[in-house]
Amino acid sequence: MATIRPAPIESLEAYKHLSPDSGFPIVIHPNYNPKIKTHVPPDPPHKEFKPSKDRGSYADPEKKTLFAIAKPVDLTESIGTELKNVQLSQLNNQQLDELAALVNERGVVFFRDQDLTTERQVEIFEYFGTLDKHTTQKDGKHFIVRGSNADWRTVHKYTPWPMTEFHSDTSFEINPPSYSLLRMEEHPKVGGDTAWVSGYGLYDELSPNIQRLLEELHAVHTSRFQYDTTIDYFNDKPNRPPIDTHHPAVRTHPVTGLKSLNVNLAYCTGFAELKKAESDALLQFLNLHIHSSDDHYVRWKWAVGSIALWDNRVTLHRVIPGNYPSGARRGIRTTVFGEKPFYDPKSEGRQQRAERLLTGTKA
Numbered sequence: 001m002a003t004i005r006p007a008p009i010e011s012l013e014a015y016k017h018l019s020p021d022s023g024f025p026i027v028i029h030p031n032y033n034p035k036i037k038t039h040v041p042p043d044p045p046h047k048e049f050k051p052s053k054d055r056g057s058y059a060d061p062e063k064k065t066l067f068a069i070a071k072p073v074d075l076t077e078s079i080g081t082e083l084k085n086v087q088l089s090q091l092n093n094q095q096l097d098e099l100a101a102l103v104n105e106r107g108v109v110f111f112r113d114q115d116l117t118t119e120r121q122v123e124i125f126e127y128f129g130t131l132d133k134h135t136t137q138k139d140g141k142h143f144i145v146r147g148s149n150a151d152w153r154t155v156h157k158y159t160p161w162p163m164t165e166f167h168s169d170t171s172f173e174i175n176p177p178s179y180s181l182l183r184m185e186e187h188p189k190v191g192g193d194t195a196w197v198s199g200y201g202l203y204d205e206l207s208p209n210i211q212r213l214l215e216e217l218h219a220v221h222t223s224r225f226q227y228d229t230t231i232d233y234f235n236d237k238p239n240r241p242p243i244d245t246h247h248p249a250v251r252t253h254p255v256t257g258l259k260s261l262n263v264n265l266a267y268c269t270g271f272a273e274l275k276k277a278e279s280d281a282l283l284q285f286l287n288l289h290i291h292s293s294d295d296h297y298v299r300w301k302w303a304v305g306s307i308a309l310w311d312n313r314v315t316l317h318r319v320i321p322g323n324y325p326s327g328a329r330r331g332i333r334t335t336v337f338g339e340k341p342f343y344d345p346k347s348e349g350r351q352q353r354a355e356r357l358l359t360g361t362k363a
Contacts, residue, residue, distance in 0.1 A: 009150060013232055014158035029160055030232030039231055043239045048174040051129055051337050056255040059101035066091070066098035079107040079198040079315065080298030088124070088307060089116045096127060099309070103179065104255045108196045108310035108317075110300055116183055116307065118142060121334055125181065129336035132177050134170065135223065135238045136230055145182055147192040147329035152321050159233050161225035166197060166290050166316040167266030169335060172221040172245050178338030181309045186330040187302045191322025194300050199260030199314040201296025202289065203250060204351040206261075211250070215343060218246035218272040219263045226267070246272045248343035253313055259349045260314040262341060265290060290316065302331075313338055 009015070013033035014025040030036060070086035081102060088111050091099060103109050122141045125131060137143045152164045169177045182194075203211065224242040231237065249271065251262040263286050270279035299320070300308055310317065312335075348356070348363065356363065 009155055009158070012155075012158050025158055028158055030158070030228050033228075033232045036228050036231050039237055041238055041241045045240050045243050046173055046175065048340055049130075049337075051175065051178075051339055054100065054104075054178065054255050054339075055097045055128055056100035056104045059097040060094075061101070063098040063102060066095045066102070069095070072102070074106070075110070076296075076298050078201045078296040079196060080110065080300075081106040081108075082110040082112070084112075086111070087116070088114055088309075089120045091124075093127065096124065100128065100179070101255065103309055103311045104253060104314070107198050107200070107315040108298065108300075108308055111307040111309075112303065113305050114183065114307050115305075118183075118332055121181060121183055121332065125179070125334040125336055128179050129338075132170070132173075132335040132337050133239070134333075134335070135226070135240050136234075136236050137239070141334065143333045143335070145331040145333045146327070147319055147324065148321060149323050149326055150321070155233065159225075159229040161229035162266055163229065163233075164318055164321050165265035166195075166318045167264045168262075168312040168316055170223070171247070171262075171264055171267045171312070172223040172243055173337075174243075174245055175337045175340055176247070177312045177335045179309065180312055180333060180335045181307060182331045182333045183307045184302045184304055184329075184331045186328060187304055187306075188322070188324035188328040191320070191324035192302060192329045193320045193322075194302070194308065194317055195320060196298050196300070196308075196310060196315045196317045197290060197293055198296040199262065199316065200258055200350040202261040202293055202316075203259050204349050205289070205293060205296070211349075214249040214261070214263075215259075215345070217249040217274065219249045219268045220270050220272055221245045221247055221267045222269055223267065247341040250343055251313065251341040252344040252347040253311075254339055256314075257344075257347050258314070258353065259343075259347050261286075262313075264316050266318075302329075313341070 013030050014027050017025055017027050019026045071084040073082045134143045169180050222244045227238050227242045249263055250259050
């Protein structure tokens with residue numbers, strides 16, 4: 001399968017418009033690239049639908065059948081569990097349901113030295129729900145993920161999309177993804193790690209006043225910056241036109257019933273109910289909040305045969321850019337649609353629930 005590789009930074013449209021005074025590009029946005037205006041996406045935007053009931057809802061809360069064959073090792077208090085002594089490919093449906101529930105709770109679950117094939121990976125995700133298709137995905141059932149050794153801090157001057165920022169996969173969709181799985185087929189010995197941060201933890205660490213403010217807001221999610229950058233920098237052709245959505249800034253997870261911060265830095269541009277300056281200031285604060293939440297953060301060092309399975313509804317993630325050889329990182333990702341994000345005012349935060357259970361107070 002042919003894969004589109006990123007263009008060198010000098011080939012960006014911006015580099016065709018240099019200032020005679022500084023020698024640097026005079027534009028910071030790729031709209032001067034005629035390819036953006038002339039591209040006609042072949043597919044329509046996704047329409048809202050109601051997915052099947054989450055598989056985590058069917059699980060035994062104690063996960064007895066899963067833990068009978070797999071040893072769980074929590075990597076941090078807040079997020080991330082590695083399952084040892086088990087092959088994901090061999091799990092039955094009951095164990096897969098319990099795995100889904102574990103991912104709901106821990107955000108991301110890891111495996112090493114796996115024998116999983118692409119065919120079995122797709123089969124498992126078809127069990128989890130309806131397969132999603134990324135906006136640049138060529139194959140109907142899976143997506144190839146790579147890394148990059150580009151100088152991202154320079155690239156960001158000339159492309160509008162912060163490609164390496166914390167995000168939840170295609171959060172701009174009306175039905176954003178629930179589960180994603182990435183299985184690594186090629187990887188450098190050093191570099192190319194992925195980091196996740198817990199949406200549960202991000203919500204809990206906010207003051208009650210800020211929690212209440214965000215619970216009343218809708219975050220503006222857009223694919224427009226990704227769309228433009230995909231054409232200008234990656235020389236690729238998105239399947240669907242750009243889309244803008246307003247999702248609750250705090251969402252309730254349908255299985256755990258817990259509140260999670262639903263704002264990310266790659267696709268969110270502000271808040272629908274706020275004025276521009278207010279919106280910018282709140283987004284700037286959340287940028288700092290997300291990047292400083294080390295106590296709700298886990299970083300995974302990949303190897304060939306490693307797997308990460310995560311819940312996009314309660315985590316953000318980002319690949320860590322590195323200087324490894326170009327083309328040395330290749331993974332297969334599958335994703336399924338989730339429900340349209342919602343906020344239930346009767347739901348509770350994870351810390352709030354823990355304190356309630358400790359004191360024996362009823363919900």
